[in-house]
Amino acid sequence: MSDSLTCVSTPSLADLPIRRLTPRDLIACADLSQDRGWPREEHKWGLLLAAGKGYGIDDPHGGLVSACVVTQYGTEYRPDLSAIGMVLVAERHARQGVGRRLMRHVVAESGATATPLTLYATPHGRPLYEGLGFKVTGSAEMVRGRFTPDGAASGVATRAATGEDLAALVRLDAEVFGADRTHVITRLPAFADQLRVAEENGRIIGYAAAWPNMDTHVVGPLIARDTETAKALIASLAAHTSRPLRTDVDVRHEELLSWLKERGLASVGFNAVMTHGIPDLPGDWTRRFAPVTVAAG
Numbered sequence: 001m002s003d004s005l006t007c008v009s010t011p012s013l014a015d016l017p018i019r020r021l022t023p024r025d026l027i028a029c030a031d032l033s034q035d036r037g038w039p040r041e042e043h044k045w046g047l048l049l050a051a052g053k054g055y056g057i058d059d060p061h062g063g064l065v066s067a068c069v070v071t072q073y074g075t076e077y078r079p080d081l082s083a084i085g086m087v088l089v090a091e092r093h094a095r096q097g098v099g100r101r102l103m104r105h106v107v108a109e110s111g112a113t114a115t116p117l118t119l120y121a122t123p124h125g126r127p128l129y130e131g132l133g134f135k136v137t138g139s140a141e142m143v144r145g146r147f148t149p150d151g152a153a154s155g156v157a158t159r160a161a162t163g164e165d166l167a168a169l170v171r172l173d174a175e176v177f178g179a180d181r182t183h184v185i186t187r188l189p190a191f192a193d194q195l196r197v198a199e200e201n202g203r204i205i206g207y208a209a210a211w212p213n214m215d216t217h218v219v220g221p222l223i224a225r226d227t228e229t230a231k232a233l234i235a236s237l238a239a240h241t242s243r244p245l246r247t248d249v250d251v252r253h254e255e256l257l258s259w260l261k262e263r264g265l266a267s268v269g270f271n272a273v274m275t276h277g278i279p280d281l282p283g284d285w286t287r288r289f290a291p292v293t294v295a296a297g
């Protein structure tokens with residue numbers, strides 16, 4: 001009796017289907033991050049896969065070939081804006097057109113509902129997005145380090161947010177961000193270790209969260225009436241953590257960036273803010289200091 005050998009051909013990369021990812025894919029997504037030399041960031045993937053729509057390509061040999069997450073803002077059936085993040089292709093499949101195919105798919109899906117797109121591009125990802133018609137509209141500087149307080153009393157009062165504040169936060173956030181982010185903001189009390197508000201005469205004039213990411217606390221979102229309010233919120237978050245802080249500040253907020261650098265945070269790098277289908281982001285950039293995460297806008 002002779003052995004029979006069954007030969008199963010491996011489909012080419014271009015034939016592998018793109019599927020929706022769910023929170024069950026969290027570990028595979030974190031493995032993919034690690035494969036590219038990024039931190040695993042499981043906590044962040046958890047938020048994004050729950051609040052956003054993940055897209056991915058399965059590797060027939062196990063794991064993911066590629067992944068990305070699209071977080072939609074505004075109404076569900078006609079979003080005002082979608083933010084793309086966590087665009088990753090496994091090292092062993094790089095430079096074979098996978099990233100472009102996945103992004104084309106996402107751009108085509110958003111085109112069906114005429115939804116504008118935005119993303120923060122690393123220098124590595126930028127040529128890919130430019131090729132798909134994304135334009136650079138701004139820049140954010142990532143800063144990281146242990147915050148050293150200066151002891152000076154702030155004129156702005158801050159306190160921990162309570163459940164009763166959520167409706168007001170959602171309203172303020174929509175005004176400043178320019179689209180409704182209820183599904184992300186209402187997840188912040190569980191996702192973040194701290195959620196604080198700044199108040200004046202009983203009115204909320206800003207808010208900020210600090211959420212755990214690897215060994216740091218990421219400050220974001222950071223929404224504030226002015227730079228003094230943003231500073232007070234960061235100082236109050238820093239007072240309640242011993243971890244280094246990390247945040248991604250719109251470079252137009254020069255005063256806040258200088259203040260952070262004077263207090264121990266150092267520049268890690270820059271991400272280009274890009275848009276597709278709109279010339280600029282909606283909302284009020286003067287009160288929008290930092291995103292929840294660059295992966296979700």
Ligand SMILES: CC(C)(COP(=O)(O)OP(=O)(O)OC[C@H]1O[C@@H](n2cnc3c(N)ncnc32)[C@H](O)[C@@H]1OP(=O)(O)O)[C@@H](O)C(=O)NCCC(=O)NCCS
Pocket residue numbers: 036086087088089090093094095096097098099100101120121122124125126127128
């Ligand atoms: C960026 C990334 C997603 C591209 O995926 P990919 O499947 O390798 O890219 P593609 O083969 O589809 O190439 C698309 C275009 O991207 C650009 N590109 C891809 N890899 C590049 C590299 N190493 N250096 C410079 N440009 C590159 C090129 O313009 C390329 O077009 P070309 O092949 O015609 O020159 C992938 O390299 C990756 O996961 N990088 C690490 C994570 C990252 O930086 N993600 C972007 C976050 S914004």
